[in-house]
Amino acid sequence: MGKKEKALPSQADTETSSLTAIKKTKKQTASMAETSSCIHGSWSPITNIAQDHLFSILLLLPIDSILSFSITCKRFKSIATSDNLWESICRRDWGQTSVEAIKSAADSRCHHHLPWIKLYSQVYQLDSVLCHSLSDQDGDEGFPVPRASHSLNFVSGCLVVFGGGCEGGRHLDDTWVAYIGNDFKKTLNWQKINSGIPSGRFGHSCVVIGDSIVLFGGINDQGNRQNDAWVGQVVFHETFGITMSWKLLDVGSTVPPPRGAHAGCCINNNRMLIHGGIGLSGIRLGDTWVLDLSENLNFGTWHEIVTHHPTPTARSGHTITYIGGNQTVLFGGRGLVYEVLNDVWLFDSSEGHLRWLQLLFELRNIPEGISLPRVGHSATLILGGRLLIYGGEDSYRHRKDDFWVLDISSIASIKMQSITTKRKVSLANMWKRLQSTGYKPKSRSFHRACADHSGRYLFVFGGMVDGLIQPVEARGLSFDGELFRVELMLQL
Template sequence: LGRHLDDIWATYVGNRAGTRSSNALTWQQLASGTPSGRFGHSCILVGDALVLFGGINDRGLRLNDTWIGQIICEEPCRMRISWRLLEIGPLAPSPRGAHAACCIDDKFIVIHGGIGVHGSRLGDTWLLDLSDGLQSGSWRRMGDTGPLPSARSGHTLTWIGDRRMVLFGGRGSEYEVLSDVWLFDIGDHLLQWKEQKYDLSSILGELPSPRAGHSATFLFGGKILVYGGEDKERRRRDDFWILDIPALLQFESGNRKMAKRMWKKLRIDGQSPNCRSFHGACVDTSGYCVYLFGGMVDALLHPAESLGLRFDGQLYQVELVLHL
């Protein structure tokens, strides 16, 4: 009890990934001299390597170490990971966990916010430059002028192409749960956050409720799939939402009519995953088949417990289907 894990597993879904028939999985525990056990860290694929940052260890200490995990394929379905601390120089983000992170063009990692020392929520943004081919890296703080997202944890940061990212949701400094949407642009001549505020009367249908611990996965066709998460009472959700990026960008450019096209709730056919938060999600190379794994799910509440909670170990395949 209370021990944070340091093991790494991979699954091979075969040559028919992205189809309804690909339901046979092979799990493999990867041999590696790994970083210490932790949770609330970020771990992002950059080329053929993983970049791990931060997290919270068994003693509740926040971490700010940066690791490179080189993926080594020894045969078609067997691999291992070799870890090393990344040389980053004297500057690094403060220790944290439950931050948001994304990768840009396999050259940069951007992180935002998280839970810092003594449980305080953070609102800073940092960029890790990996243009030296993962041999070394350098952190620098970014975007501290102009309107900024409030401090938060459990939010998502999703790369949408070029040098733009979308931030959504999270839990704020007063433990409120958020549903705001921000664009962040780190282009050569522009470095700014911009909140996408819209008049609720212009929205047709529902909007996603405020949430933290959700996933936000970029799909083929310029859409972000938002799934699950939890509300301010820590009630977990199992709903799927599409955030349409072309509509979002037109709205950001001044076309207010695009607000009604930004969000769409998806209908679920077949088996639905249980309500969950703080799970993992990724998309396959097709861009329309998403895999969801693990997370916190509700459990039966026993008389001696203050809350019912368990951790799920199932992997779900979610296929996005276009109805013409």
């Protein structure tokens, strides 16, 4: 979602900060639970806590504790289940930007009071998505041509597409921008930016930092790997429309080896993290680098992150996604011997504690889990601090059209500082497959996806799909040019 506040807070931090409050109220709430009312002929110290102080204490507690508190005493149920409290909880767990975007969308539909506790429950019990086609079915020339391994970002209320590969194995060097805002139209008004830079490429990474995007690496149609970095600034004005400009970023002499088909994301609001990819001579890489950017994005400094084992194996076509706080999730890809992977890794970027942690699970314990291994998929941060995995292909190059939610909140109570370098965490129920309704897009791989500021709407563009080649009887690959929106099914 680009620049985003802490999407899902660490329960370790929450429990540490609220431990004193819990200890002070534990005996009091237990005593209250033994009576039908906390004030009918009896007295408890908690009844003397001012309502605003009690409100603040509740905001420090985990969700289970808040719900438990709401049933201990009739007097406090109205506080613990109030819209004001749960709107504050949503801000705490989802971030200010997501909540304001949801409120803005609701206001545009004349809904002035959102049922926040119900909305919170729906987000974490999500079981389906709704797809809408946003493509111009008439094949208007004012639309990005079909492509794969491009970049797609949501920044300044706009979708931005750059580069990719197209028919004939050619690279593209075009930049397209379309404004969305909160008005989701059936088709978008795309604008082509004729800048001639960066040079044409595919398999690059492009991340959102503030109102800009930062691009790194990629491969051109001569097979040359790149390791340059570019900054694209996007500005939308209601009167003058969209303007966008690219500039080469000054990063000094220390740079990562050239590569493409790597994974990248923005962490901590002003840093770009990259991992793996295909380097020179087609060798798959397993290194991790961070680009620290200046406040004005005029220059940056690369440094390699060297951590103790275990670390993710070399791979390409995987995803790496920032989920808030100091946590970033890596998933899938293609390994050294072309095997398609399904492993999940957590990267902790706390100062002084940079490390990888593998999250173990058994495919046989996940319904339909046998379909999880994939490469060329997308992994997008959605409302609630989870990842929405879509598409990709398996080891037989069968493309997918399934949606999965990856939720690692069950390990939020783990204190990353206390994890040894050799420890692994085994988890269950991380994965949930979602039902898809509405428009039925083609199965695809090496597409790109991004979310709007609310995290409720995702946009998917392009990719490789099954197609027909000459002769007609032979099935082949085709580049896709459709754009569609994926909506998390919530009742506002």
